[in-house]
Amino acid sequence: MPDDAGPGDGAGCKSGGRDSLLKDYILQLKGITKEFPGVKALDNMQFFLKRGSIHALIGENGAGKSTLMKVLSGVYTPDTGQIILDGIPERIANPIDAERKGISIVYQELSVFPTTTVSENVFTTNPPKNKAGFINYRKMHKEVRKLLDTYGFTDIDEKATIRNLSVGRQQIIEILRAVKQNAKVLILDEPTSALTERETEVLMEIMRTLNKEGVSIIYISHRLEEIFQICDTVTIMRDGQYIKTLAVENTSKDELVKYMVGRDVVYQYGAGSNEIGEELLRVENLTYKKEVKNVSFSLHRGEVLGLAGLEGAGRTEVLECLFGICHAQEGKIFLEGEEIRISSPEAAKANGLAYLTKDRKNKGLYLRMSIADNVLAANVDRFTRKGLMQFQAARSSAMEYREKFQIKTPDVDKKVSQLSGGNQQKVLLSMWISRKPQILLIDEPTRGIDVGTKEAIHRLIRDFAKQGMGVIMVSSDMPELIGASDRIVSMYEGRISGQLKLEQITEERIMAQTSGLTIDTKESET
Amino acid sequence: MSDLTKTQNRGRSNARTVLKRIFEIREIVIFLLVMLLAVFMALNHQQFLTTANVRIIGNYMATDMIIGAFLTISLIAGNTDFSVGSNMGCSAFVCGLLLNAGYSIPVSIAGGLLVGCVIGALNAFIIVNLKVLPMIATMGTWMTFKGVGLMIINSRALSNFPVAFKNIVQEGSVFGIPILIVVMLIVTVTASLLLKYVSFFHQAYFIGSNKESARISGINVTKFVYVLYILIGFFAALAGVLSISRYGSAPASLGQGVEFRVISALLIGGVSLNGGEGSIAGTFLGILLMALIANALTLFAVDANLQNVLIGAIMVISVAIDEANRRRQK
Numbered sequence: 136m137p138d139d140a141g142p143g144d145g146a147g148c149k150s151g152g153r154d155s156l157l158k159d160y161i162l163q164l165k166g167i168t169k170e171f172p173g174v175k176a177l178d179n180m181q182f183f184l185k186r187g188s189i190h191a192l193i194g195e196n197g198a199g200k201s202t203l204m205k206v207l208s209g210v211y212t213p214d215t216g217q218i219i220l221d222g223i224p225e226r227i228a229n230p231i232d233a234e235r236k237g238i239s240i241v242y243q244e245l246s247v248f249p250t251t252t253v254s255e256n257v258f259t260t261n262p263p264k265n266k267a268g269f270i271n272y273r274k275m276h277k278e279v280r281k282l283l284d285t286y287g288f289t290d291i292d293e294k295a296t297i298r299n300l301s302v303g304r305q306q307i308i309e310i311l312r313a314v315k316q317n318a319k320v321l322i323l324d325e326p327t328s329a330l331t332e333r334e335t336e337v338l339m340e341i342m343r344t345l346n347k348e349g350v351s352i353i354y355i356s357h358r359l360e361e362i363f364q365i366c367d368t369v370t371i372m373r374d375g376q377y378i379k380t381l382a383v384e385n386t387s388k389d390e391l392v393k394y395m396v397g398r399d400v401v402y403q404y405g406a407g408s409n410e411i412g413e414e415l416l417r418v419e420n421l422t423y424k425k426e427v428k429n430v431s432f433s434l435h436r437g438e439v440l441g442l443a444g445l446e447g448a449g450r451t452e453v454l455e456c457l458f459g460i461c462h463a464q465e466g467k468i469f470l471e472g473e474e475i476r477i478s479s480p481e482a483a484k485a486n487g488l489a490y491l492t493k494d495r496k497n498k499g500l501y502l503r504m505s506i507a508d509n510v511l512a513a514n515v516d517r518f519t520r521k522g523l524m525q526f527q528a529a530r531s532s533a534m535e536y537r538e539k540f541q542i543k544t545p546d547v548d549k550k551v552s553q554l555s556g557g558n559q560q561k562v563l564l565s566m567w568i569s570r571k572p573q574i575l576l577i578d579e580p581t582r583g584i585d586v587g588t589k590e591a592i593h594r595l596i597r598d599f600a601k602q603g604m605g606v607i608m609v610s611s612d613m614p615e616l617i618g619a620s621d622r623i624v625s626m627y628e629g630r631i632s633g634q635l636k637l638e639q640i641t642e643e644r645i646m647a648q649t650s651g652l653t654i655d656t657k658e659s660e661t
Numbered sequence: 662m663s664d665l666t667k668t669q670n671r672g673r674s675n676a677r678t679v680l681k682r683i684f685e686i687r688e689i690v691i692f693l694l695v696m697l698l699a700v701f702m703a704l705n706h707q708q709f710l711t712t713a714n715v716r717i718i719g720n721y722m723a724t725d726m727i728i729g730a731f732l733t734i735s736l737i738a739g740n741t742d743f744s745v746g747s748n749m750g751c752s753a754f755v756c757g758l759l760l761n762a763g764y765s766i767p768v769s770i771a772g773g774l775l776v777g778c779v780i781g782a783l784n785a786f787i788i789v790n791l792k793v794l795p796m797i798a799t800m801g802t803w804m805t806f807k808g809v810g811l812m813i814i815n816s817r818a819l820s821n822f823p824v825a826f827k828n829i830v831q832e833g834s835v836f837g838i839p840i841l842i843v844v845m846l847i848v849t850v851t852a853s854l855l856l857k858y859v860s861f862f863h864q865a866y867f868i869g870s871n872k873e874s875a876r877i878s879g880i881n882v883t884k885f886v887y888v889l890y891i892l893i894g895f896f897a898a899l900a901g902v903l904s905i906s907r908y909g910s911a912p913a914s915l916g917q918g919v920e921f922r923v924i925s926a927l928l929i930g931g932v933s934l935n936g937g938e939g940s941i942a943g944t945f946l947g948i949l950l951m952a953l954i955a956n957a958l959t960l961f962a963v964d965a966n967l968q969n970v971l972i973g974a975i976m977v978i979s980v981a982i983d984e985a986n987r988r989r990q991k
């Protein structure tokens with residue numbers, strides 16, 4: 136077990152017996168710690184990759200998987216720890232350095248260049264050149280053709296423009312780019328989150344081929360199914376720490392879920408403390424493109440409804456359909472039993488809805504403007520008398536909420552960009568709660584916010600619901616979901632995959648439902 | 662360090678920050694520049710402060726300001742309009758053709774203004790409904806209506822307008838102030854008040870500062886864009902109609918180059934092409950500065966082309982200062 140082989144120090148390379156043992160590992164990460172202001176993203180983390188292995192790395196959102204991979208690919212420099220590549224301790228300065236040393240990474244977000252050709256994307260940094268130093272397109276296309284044929288993509292034209300390919304195909308081109316670097320270690324960070332089932336199959340086929348050629352692969356995925364299909368080893372991490380490494384054949388999904396959760400500290404954000412009243416909002420069969428499929432649920436007065444799911448499960452889109460930003464193809468929305476149509480954010484506002492985006496800097500706040508102006512912007516209708524702007528009223532409203540929400544700023548004329556993340560979120564809350572809406576839609580209410588302010592924001596949300604209003608909260612933060620939700624609706628790939636009442640909520644159940652494992656948990660429940 | 666020197670130091674650094682603050686406000690910088698130039702001219706050229714010369718400067722800047730006022734509001738919301746020059750020409754030609762065809766003065770003026778509004782609405786349609794970027798959309802209409810304008814007048818200047826029409830601007834005045842200058846002042850003050858106090862127009866700052874946030878805040882961006890482009894079109898046409906009344910004829914080159922002159926003045930006055938910033942006062946000062954430079958060169962009989970050199974330089978320098986200020990604040 137790598138567990139036992141792990142804690143040896145790298146200096147021991149010289150002793151003969153140990154040397155042969157360590158050679159078994161193409162990559163060893165030891166004692167990696169990375170701290171960001173206020174968060175320990177990685178805490179004495181270790182990871183051992185066997186030569187020729189397909190090794191899964193799993194953990195909840197925010198467990199530190201991506202940070203670890205960024206350390207490995209040279210995006211971050213670790214505060215402490217050692218990276219041993221093929222038996223030699225290495226310092227990885229930057230992503231180009233990582234590639235040179237044989238570590239390639241395919242990120243979750245696509246990083247292809249949409250307007251250029253397939254060939255140009257495979258050869259981004261090192262295109263073949265002729266003697267004069269000009270790009271040799273003939274040679275480039277020929278090599279890419281060969282590469283595509285090798286992996287069975289005879290139908291992809293090497294001269295096609297990237298943006299005309301499906302997202303899955305684009306992802307494949309990205310993987311081929313990584314392959315082209317002659318990688319010893321290939322890291323795939325949630326490559327399948329945007330892929331269809333077919334494309335996932337194809338991807339797995341590529342992984343197997345590569346693996347046969349001797350490439351060792353680190354595979355990050357939330358879909359536990361896939362790990363059992365393709366990986367031989369799995370490492371679980373939680374809160375930036377190493378938990379366990381297991382052979383896939385000796386484990387089960389339930390065991391993996393158990394290791395992924397199991398937190399010591401339980402946060403309490405007031406779940407279950409409000410009186411739940413009559414139905415306030417009901418959504419029936421909401422369908423939006425491929426993002427939201429047949430979604431139905433209801434929200435009651437006084438309730439904070441948690442919407443759980445993985446990144447890309449369609450939760451944000453549900454909120455945006457409710458707020459009239461996305462236009463649902465099908466489905467009905469009932470407010471207090473009466474059907475309403477929400478065609479635009481203005482209509483949503485008029486019906487007493489408020490929406491706080493997760494992308495508060497780009498889609499919520501006006502960073503370059505003052506706090507008072509921000510509050511005014513969401514309330515232009517309320518602060519207009521006979522067509523004239525009531526600056527004084529807006530200003531005193533901003534001051535009132537500065538007091539109420541304890542926004543730390545000397546005055547409301549300060550630019551929002553100068554506030555901390557937590558205070559910015561409080562400004563966003565002021566903008567919308569000062570409208571006295573009936574329903575608050577809030578996406579990732581405390582992402583990137585320190586623990587102290589987190590509590591304060593949850594107290595505000597709870598107080599808001601207590602007045603007989605309703606809150607729908609999308610969150611990827613497990614303690615937050617559990618600590619703040621009176622009820623949880625889970626989504627998986629656009630569909631509702633389960634509901635949990637207050638007394639049913641456990642981390643294991645949420646994890647199972649949001650990974651599409653509903654059937655398994657039902658079995659284990661009985 | 663003794664308490665005394667501490668206080669002195671604080672006093673000095675306070676003075677310095679106050680000075681810095683002043684130089685961070687574009688309007689004040691341009692105002693100082695305008696004053697500097699005016700004082701220099703007053704001391705060095707006896708004709709400068711005469712009523713006649715002030716009137717010349719006023720008339721020179723009037724049409725630019727009439728167009729620039731609502732263009733400023735639109736640009737604050739992030740929507741530029743390059744078609745104003747062609748619009749000004751095209752609308753004026755329609756007005757002139759109607760006059761020459763024997764229609765009454767009010768009908769002819771209304772016809773010209775209507776053309777302006779239609780071109781404005783077309784701009785808004787292309788931007789909102791066809792989702793073309795404002796810069797590209799209005800460059801398209803700029804070129805199109807330049808051509809249309811020249812076609813309808815066969816590239817020949819229009820003249821022989823009724824005397825009553827010419828007299829509107831040539832003779833008209835209020836308390837001795839020429840009508841062109843009066844219109845300019847009314848438009849400037851009105852636009853300034855609208856932008857500051859009327860909710861609908863004040864939304865320009867929100868839209869320009871962050872369009873996505875504005876949309877999610879429930880601000881009707883579509884309506885705003887339509888109204889503003891139609892207003893810009895209306896005032897471009899008004900500038901055109903007033904011009905041909907003033908000249909008594911409509912030269913084929915009417916309105917050409919106006920768009921770049923006005924937008925340069927806006928940039929000098931502190932409007933940002935990225936949106937979210939600017940004021941009517943800044944625009945007024947920018948246009949005034951340009952008029953003063955042109956006037957100074959004429960009075961001293963210096964090569965008029967130097968005007969372009971100076972304006973170009975001032976524009977780049979003032980925007981560069983702004984960017985430097987912004988970087989420092991970050």
